[in-house]
Amino acid sequence: MSKISEKLRYVGVNDLKKTAFEGMWPLPYGVSYNSYLILDGKTALIDTAEADFATEYMDNIRKELGDRKVDYLIVNHMEPDHSSLMKVIRETWPEVTIVANAKTVPMIKGYYGICDNVHIVKEGDSISLGASSLTFHMTPMVHWPETMMTYFDEEKTLFSGDAFGTFGALEGGVTDSVVRLHGSDVPTGNAFHAFADEMRRYYSNIVGKYGQTVQAALKKLSGLEISRICSTHGPVWEKNIPEVVSCYDRLSRYEGEKGVCIAYASMYGNTAKAAESLASELEKRGVPYAVHDLCTEHVSYAYRDAFKYDTLVVGAPTYNNDIFPPAYNFMYGIAARLMKNRRFAAFGSFTWAGASVKLLNGMASGLGFELLSDGLSFPQAFTPEKCDMGALADTIASQVTE
Ligand SMILES: Cc1cc2nc3c(=O)[nH]c(=O)nc-3n(C[C@H](O)[C@H](O)[C@H](O)COP(=O)(O)O)c2cc1C
Ligand SMILES: [Fe+2]
Ligand SMILES: [Fe+2]
Structure with missing residues (x-):
């Protein structure tokens, strides 16, 4: 040896x-x-x-x-x-x-x-x-x-x-x-x-x-x-x-492969359901992806795939008019790593006044990421009508296969 x-x-x-x-x-x-x-x-x-x-x-x-x-x-x-x-x-x-x-x-x-x-x-x-x-x-x-x-x-x-x-x-x-x-x-x-x-x-x-x-x-x-x-x-x-x-x-060079890192955090499962929906819509379109739950998994795996893939989609509910902390921490780490060249979208559930999606978009814009949509902020329970992951997956698929 x-x-x-x-x-x-x-x-x-x-x-x-x-x-x-x-x-x-x-x-x-x-x-x-x-x-x-x-x-x-x-x-x-x-x-x-x-x-x-x-x-x-x-x-x-x-x-x-x-x-x-x-x-x-x-x-x-x-x-x-x-x-x-x-x-x-x-x-x-x-x-x-x-x-x-x-x-x-x-x-x-x-x-x-x-x-x-x-x-x-x-x-x-x-x-x-x-x-x-x-x-x-x-x-x-x-x-x-x-x-x-x-x-x-x-x-x-x-x-x-x-x-x-x-x-x-x-x-x-x-x-x-x-x-x-x-x-x-x-x-x-x-x-x-x-x-x-x-x-x-x-x-x-x-x-x-x-x-x-x-x-x-x-x-x-x-x-x-x-x-x-x-x-x-x-x-x-x-x-x-x-x-x-x-x-x-x-x-x-911060050059990602074609594909999506979906990183989300969720307290009661509503934002999680939206993440699952995006994963299955990407699957149908043959887009490579990895899903990471920031509440239960160590964040190092989400950073790994944020570096691996060219598209980052982050999900977080609104929490005290802010981003639910595990997702905020993840985004803070993305910024700390001076991440570049990413396409980005955000999603998340709220109950009375959504704030997380707008704030996540702000963090992503600050890093120069290209926003793929205004984001998908939805009240209370997830339904495909309130949060159309099919449309987001279409946008991603059209870019990934460019
Ligand atoms: C401590 C706490 C703070 C919250 N703050 C807000 C808030 O500021 N604005 C809002 O619209 N909803 C707020 N919510 C409600 C959550 O955003 C809502 O329950 C959401 O559906 C949770 O999504 P999840 O099931 O993905 O965890 C708060 C919930 C908790 C537990
Ligand atoms: Fe070392
Ligand atoms: Fe070292």
């Missing part, structure tokens, strides 16, 4: 215990914290792993190192899921040189109190490991200010940090030709297919706001010949590089 090539070893760990990544994102298939060891004349460790896994992680490294020591620790990213074990590495091999960029240095000091033997690198700098060398590319705000990527020239391998990462623990191996998504029955050999939904959910929830800087990074990397991508989460990509890069490119 650990040998990627003669010189490159996987020393990361699977986390199947944590229920919420960053304290908030559900992990139905777990997550991996990937770290890599290069064995050349010198040895280099790329990032570390999460604090809880110190014993397993250090065992993984020792197994590959034998009686050698770690010469360099490359710090591509300081989020603690990758930097937590830096102090253990320094205590174990006191002479290890930490390689980091200028923005990383104060973070290393602030988190771990480490100041000495830190080698500062900037764009294009290299270090030699003997026969091979590592070159550093600054990719700020993917998704922290200090994020950088490391290129291992001899094997055309990019250590990309969180970029191209995905939720989901690794089973059966680590490279995309042998790995399986833990807990999934997608057979070996279909890694991109198996991980695509969790890749979109990881991107949309964690990196989603930084489309512009991800685009800048992709542009910068386009000059590199890449035959392997080693991200900090999920599979090592060799076979599926075109699919993975195109997925990240599309997501960071």
